[in-house]
Structures are given as C-alpha cells and as structure tokens.
Amino acid sequence: MADFQDFNFKLLVIEKLMYTDGTLTPRFRLADLLRARGLDGDPWTYAYEQGLSHQMVPEARVHFESLEIGDELLATVDELVVDGGLRVYQECAPVWDGEDDLFDVVSPADLDLLPRLARVVSTVALAEELRDALAGRGVVIA
Numbered sequence: 001m002a003d004f005q006d007f008n009f010k011l012l013v014i015e016k017l018m019y020t021d022g023t024l025t026p027r028f029r030l031a032d033l034l035r036a037r038g039l040d041g042d043p044w045t046y047a048y049e050q051g052l053s054h055q056m057v058p059e060a061r062v063h064f065e066s067l068e069i070g071d072e073l074l075a076t077v078d079e080l081v082v083d084g085g086l087r088v089y090q091e092c093a094p095v096w097d098g099e100d101d102l103f104d105v106v107s108p109a110d111l112d113l114l115p116r117l118a119r120v121v122s123t124v125a126l127a128e129e130l131r132d133a134l135a136g137r138g139v140v141i142a
Contacts, residue, residue: 001068005109011088012080017073019087030060030091043094053095060092077114082122108133
C-alpha cells in the first residue's frame, strides 16, 4: 500500500481512481456519511452550520487519509486533473469556493507512486517545484 506524503496529491489520485475511473470503491459521499450519523445528509448545510466554510470537513479528511490505495491501482494512473471543481474537493469541503490554497499540491514527493503518469491537465498554476519535477519525468502539462 502506498504511503502518500502530500495529502492533496493523494486527493488528485483519488479523484482519478474513485470518481473518474470508478476503480477505487466504494465511492465516498459525504452525504451518505452524514445520513449514517443520523443527520439530514446535506453536506453544504452541515459544513456551513459547523463553521467549516472554506475548510475540510474533518470526517471526510479522516476517511480519505485512512483510505488505502494498492500499487496495482496506482499503476493504472496515467493522467491527473488539477482543477478547483473536482468531485473529491466537493466531498471534502462542500463550502469551498476554489479561491485559496486549501488543495494546492506543492511537493513532488509522491510522483514515484505513479509509474505510468504521462499527463497532468491543470487549470491552475502548479507549484514550481512540482512543475519542474513533472517536466523532468517527461510528464506533459496541459
């Protein structure tokens, strides 16, 4: 099992495997977790009422931090998308507007976990260290 050093990088991988490819299961939904706890299941209202605007909901963070991703799944990742509208971000922080650095990936430390990574599609500026590391591995940044 992979040991990620940058939690935000792990979220990009989860987006690809869980929400895009559907190969990392079960698919996490914050609404389901809230309903299981006897709450109404509206993640936006829950986050807002808990004072978690523009922050990660702790229960979602715990879930994703503890999620184990096997090497065989990691080996299937050939592309990552970096965009403020990712589903995994909505599940982590329903009252987040994408206007701050909450989910910025800054470290290239986890790139070795993705041996087939060939392309990163980014609608946001990447940290220079990460951009340089990607380019050094021949990863196309689009």
